Amino acid sequence: MPNPSVTIYGAAQTVTGSCFEIAAGRRRLLVDCGLFQGSRSLEALNREPFQFEPGQLSGVLLTHAHLDHSGLLPRLVAEGFHGTIWCTKPTLDLLAVMLPDAAKIEQQETERRNRRADRAGERPFEPLYTLRHVERLLDLVRTIEIEQSFEPAPGVTARLWNAGHILGAASIEVTVDGVDLLFSGDLGPEHKSFHLDPTGPRGIDHLFCECTYGDRERDVLTFEDRRALLNAEVKKALAKGGNLVIPVFALERTQELLLDLATLMNRGELARTPVFIDSPLASRATAVFQKHRDELEDVGDADVFRHPSFHFVETVEASMRLKSMSGAIILAASGMCEGGRIRYHLMDNLPRSDSTVLFVGFQAQGTLGRAILEGARRVRISGRDAVVRADIRRIDSYSAHADRNELVDWLEARRPVRGSLFLVHGEPSATQSLHAGLRARFPSLIEPEIGERYELPAGAPARRLATGRTDIRGALGRDWQNKYADFAANLKRDLQRIPSAEQRDRALEQMRAVLEDYAGGESPRR
Missing domain, CATH: 3.60.15.10 (Ribonuclease Z/Hydroxyacylglutathione hydrolase-like)
Incomplete structure (x- = not known):
């Protein structure tokens, strides 16, 4: 055999x-x-x-x-x-x-x-x-x-x-x-x-x-160590007056953050702050956690998933109203920023110097989250360019x-x-x-x-x-479309750094010539 x-x-x-x-x-x-x-x-x-x-x-x-x-x-x-x-x-x-x-x-x-x-x-x-x-x-x-x-x-x-x-x-x-x-x-x-x-x-x-x-290799942290790190990041972010935006995976990462935020608020270590969970999937996944609550460790006696500071956002209209918010914590999917409502919150908050984006999960190569985390000054989101002025932070312990x-x-x-x-x-x-x-x-x-x-x-x-x-x-890594998005998002700014209009024209003509050469023929626009 x-x-x-x-x-x-x-x-x-x-x-x-x-x-x-x-x-x-x-x-x-x-x-x-x-x-x-x-x-x-x-x-x-x-x-x-x-x-x-x-x-x-x-x-x-x-x-x-x-x-x-x-x-x-x-x-x-x-x-x-x-x-x-x-x-x-x-x-x-x-x-x-x-x-x-x-x-x-x-x-x-x-x-x-x-x-x-x-x-x-x-x-x-x-x-x-x-x-x-x-x-x-x-x-x-x-x-x-x-x-x-x-x-x-x-x-x-x-x-x-x-x-x-x-x-x-x-x-x-x-x-x-x-x-x-x-x-x-x-x-x-x-x-x-x-x-x-x-x-x-x-x-x-x-x-x-x-x-x-x-x-x-991560530092060995207890639950209390991790909560202390989160507490510090939340306080620092909200002290700036803007929002704290956290890209989350709807499953598990959202529920871990809710557990720690509820614990910190219940103990008085963190002021009761509105927390918006802007992901219908995260809401439904949290209901599954609630269903299996007796099988979980660390949740204690408090009903942490139903904390009065937590607001589960269901409709698109309710999500859009968060655009006018300041001083809020917004958890939105997806965790790598490749889809979902997080992209709208990034469009609204990345240009704000008083806002903070906190990453709490792995960002794969080629994702928008990875580009932001690695220091991109401009990013392209759903065909639109966004300048990055927000404070970009990361906690690895989640x-x-x-x-x-x-x-x-x-x-x-x-x-x-x-x-x-x-x-x-x-x-x-x-x-x-x-x-x-x-x-x-x-x-x-x-x-x-x-x-x-x-x-x-x-x-x-x-x-x-x-x-x-x-x-x-x-x-399997960053592909040409990732590089194109980065190039397109920064092209105008890069051209403006060239001293004269004549030199900018020449740079554009040279770029076009390179593209035509690789394409093996004349530009279809001519």
């Missing part, structure tokens, strides 16, 4: 698009089926044909509800998948609010893109999936308790282990034809609100470990991901790894840094690329069967 294999379809040399296919004979299982998020070139991968037959899959093992792990599941259903999706009960509850929202946004974004003047006459885009596909998907989900053994395909056993990342998140152990595999999913850090520290089995053949923060030291500790607790350790779900700097630190402990270390397939023998290193996709390497 041939050894099982794994094919990597995402979350390799990048932190999004998590998708792994386990194949053993005619049995096919996916671990996750997530959206690519980031640059426009990276997001274009979501529309490529699946490199497998959805209708031939036995099932999907889902680590958690974040869209970079679950966001393509409805498309899987749209293209013929009819197997079972296995996950925890909290994950199902979150999928029931997140995926309908994703379908709605997908529909709106598709219509907006098709209306753009620069796409006139081109073939219209179709949405990746609709609400109907989400409803069909939810009917296919079966929930499993943590550490309960189950059989997702004939002769295949699996168990879910607490990953400590977000509500319901799990690492997934799979045993197929005598080969033991473990997929970490996303691992939470120590001192994570709501959840126990991540765990997992010891002694496996092949381990697939995320390394989002594989190149970063990460839902383990840092380098915590990853090493978790991996040590999984030893021995009898075959190979795959470093996935990380940008190249993170995977390379973690690789260097683990070389002495794990003899067979692999940093796979998207498209690679590996044979997975019991007790021996993995063997590569197919090479990766070299055609998409340029999409």
